Amino acid sequence: MRPRPPAMRTKRRYILVRIHPCGARVDQKQVYLAVIEAVTSLLGDAAAGLAQPAVVFCEEGYAIVRCRRGTEKDIAAALATVTTAADERIALRTVAVSGTIHALRRRMRPIRHLSMDEGVKIGETYFTAYRYPRQKVDLVEKGIKHQKSFFFTEADLEER
Amino acid sequence: MKITDAGMHPYPAGDSTVARMALEAGELGFDSVVVIGDAVCQPSSIEVLQGAAIGATSIKEVLKRVRDPAVRRADVVYVDAGDAAFNRAVVSIKEVNVVRSIHAARRNAFDHVAARTAAEQGVAVDISMAPIIHFRGTKRQRVLQQYADILSLQRRYGFLLTISSDACSILGQRSVRDIRGLCALFGMTGAEVTEALSTIGQIIEPHQPVRVVE
Numbered sequence: 001m002r003p004r005p006p007a008m009r010t011k012r013r014y015i016l017v018r019i020h021p022c023g024a025r026v027d028q029k030q031v032y033l034a035v036i037e038a039v040t041s042l043l044g045d046a047a048a049g050l051a052q053p054a055v056v057f058c059e060e061g062y063a064i065v066r067c068r069r070g071t072e073k074d075i076a077a078a079l080a081t082v083t084t085a086a087d088e089r090i091a092l093r094t095v096a097v098s099g100t101i102h103a104l105r106r107r108m109r110p111i112r113h114l115s116m117d118e119g120v121k122i123g124e125t126y127f128t129a130y131r132y133p134r135q136k137v138d139l140v141e142k143g144i145k146h147q148k149s150f151f152f153t154e155a156d157l158e159e160r
Numbered sequence: 161m162k163i164t165d166a167g168m169h170p171y172p173a174g175d176s177t178v179a180r181m182a183l184e185a186g187e188l189g190f191d192s193v194v195v196i197g198d199a200v201c202q203p204s205s206i207e208v209l210q211g212a213a214i215g216a217t218s219i220k221e222v223l224k225r226v227r228d229p230a231v232r233r234a235d236v237v238y239v240d241a242g243d244a245a246f247n248r249a250v251v252s253i254k255e256v257n258v259v260r261s262i263h264a265a266r267r268n269a270f271d272h273v274a275a276r277t278a279a280e281q282g283v284a285v286d287i288s289m290a291p292i293i294h295f296r297g298t299k300r301q302r303v304l305q306q307y308a309d310i311l312s313l314q315r316r317y318g319f320l321l322t323i324s325s326d327a328c329s330i331l332g333q334r335s336v337r338d339i340r341g342l343c344a345l346f347g348m349t350g351a352e353v354t355e356a357l358s359t360i361g362q363i364i365e366p367h368q369p370v371r372v373v374e
Contacts, residue, residue: 151180152180
């Protein structure tokens with residue numbers, strides 16, 4: 001089958017979102033399901049169908065959401081209402097909107113741990129501390145499922 | 161003009177500390193934040209203001225609570241909205257700065273009389289982003305209806321509006337751009353959002369006539 005000529009193809013926009021917290025373990029399908037649920041519940045089936053949202057990339061703490069041109073503002077508003085993906089608490093923060101994935105990839109800055117992850121005890125609970133730039137420390141309860149998370153800074157941790 | 165998040169609930173009420181939430185708010189485009197609750201305000205990258213929230217069922221109780229030393233020390237005093245009579249009375253109390261949780265009150269609980277009094281007294285009405293983000297279905301529809309109703313009263317009577325994330329975690333905080341998108345859902349324009357985000361600055365430092373000091 002011959003591809004459509006460029007002038008007849010649907011015009012798309014790509015939204016780059018950052019997935020918070022940095023250590024969230026969610027894959028592309030889980031993010032897609034969360035996005036579809038948020039878009040459908042906020043805008044309705046008709047608008048969601050016209051906007052054609054899809055997650056085309058999800059790695060390194062970033063995701064790229066594709067939609068039809070002209071609907072990117074509505075989709076960005078819906079992305080702000082995403083609170084969970086696969087039973088994990090997340091937030092999607094819009095970084096940039098572009099007409100090409102290539103332009104968005106240039107806006108991605110890798111999120112790196114600053115040091116080796118270490119154990120911290122708060123009260124009677126043990127947490128693993130993940131350190132990030134700007135003195136951010138994410139504490140994740142040690143365990144298998146439904147772990148608590150706390151979001152501190154280096155100064156807060158030193159006070160304890 | 162300072163862009164302010166008019167309400168956050170950090171650790172121990174939430175899971176993120178004041179310093180961390182202030183850091184995130186700075187990255188999300190805010191110049192200052194108001195912290196509600198017992199959290200201790202520490203010096204951080206952006207200005208952190210102390211807020212006190214009063215949840216009372218009667219005006220008598222509100223009048224008693226506003227004289228509390230902890231409330232007097234606060235930069236911004238919030239009162240949870242109630243029924244129509246309560247709201248009409250609460251907006252005329254001098255010490256009250258903002259009426260919050262308007263989405264939890266009955267429809268028409270904040271009516272044209274309360275709106276006119278709020279405009280005269282300089283009392284603001286808070287629009288919380290948390291119900292728009294966390295609620296689904298009919299609950300969210302009701303919140304959007306209520307906010308649209310408040311907005312129409314604000315356009316008619318000109319009282320102040322504030323916008324708060326009401327976040328208990330950094331995951332509940334949203335950027336200024338996201339807040340514009342969410343407020344557009346109930347018909348608020350970009351200029352109105354910017355004005356509402358800068359209202360706390362006006363409450364802290366009200367516009368007053370220039371005094372000539374000799």
